[in-house]
Amino acid sequence: MKVAVIKYNAGNVQSVLYALERLGTEAVLTDDLETIAKADKVIFPGQGEASTAMKYLKERNLDKLIPDLKQPFFGVCLGQQLLCEYSEENDTPCLGVFPVKVKRFIPENTFEYKVPHVGWNDIFDIKGPLLEGLEAQSFVYYVHSYYCELSDFTIAKTHYIHDFAALMNKDNFYSMQAHPEKSGLVGERILSNFLQLK
Template structure:
């Protein structure tokens, strides 16, 4: 299977590469439009800042390429946020696949920590990404911004507020958590994506 990882100015790329290699896939890291269009699966990972990431995508004409991909696409962490319509981080217009606005966590109690960092459980899973998993399986999160619940929500979790742990619309799938850092549960999610 031909798997492409979108190359842009985001961190955490190589943990995704290594997770795919553990599953017997040798992905290509690329910002080449033709390579992305021809891939069987595309992964849009990232840790970073929304404004800078969108600038890179626009400067390299990757924004229109991503919007028009027809094969299964998986956004991870900032990748999920950039697939939304807008992010409050840097007041950034994003790709608009998901009709949602990314918000910053607002602590309401002393014990509320930002960023949300660590293991948290998944609930209300409604996507083929989660085949074979159970409600309350744990995955790994690290983020200061989140996507509120919306019609594209495919799984929920809670940190300060309940929010979208995963999203799905047509051929676009996304997780706020890092499946590549989520042990056997995350490995199953990546495997399910490759088998869509």
């Protein structure tokens, strides 16, 4: 199985590669269009800032390639947000796979809620093959200041200030706001489920 991890000048990529290695899967880190197009699975990880990341994607025509891919595709953290149509982070038009807006957390009470949302939090209202074998209230690890709105494509929710889309799915595109590679056995199961998708 050929797994491509998209290189786009975003952080946290190495820990994703290590997590895949622990599952017995060797992936290639690349921004080469042909390599990505021919991969059996594609993972789109990242930490960073939306407009800078979109600039990198556009310079390499990845913004045109990604929405047309047909193999199982997994966007993680910033990767989930960039799959949406628009991010409030520096007023950034994104890839438009999910007709969803990305918004900044606005804390109602700064004593109770801090931005960014950092640490362990649970997922609920879970459904679909990416979450097979997991129970509601499983905990995953977050680091983010922006969130994806709830929509018909939400396959799991998390509550922080309000409910938001923890994971999403549309056709062959799957995504997760938390970091599976930092989420212990739960994250390992989600990555393993993704690698088994047809």
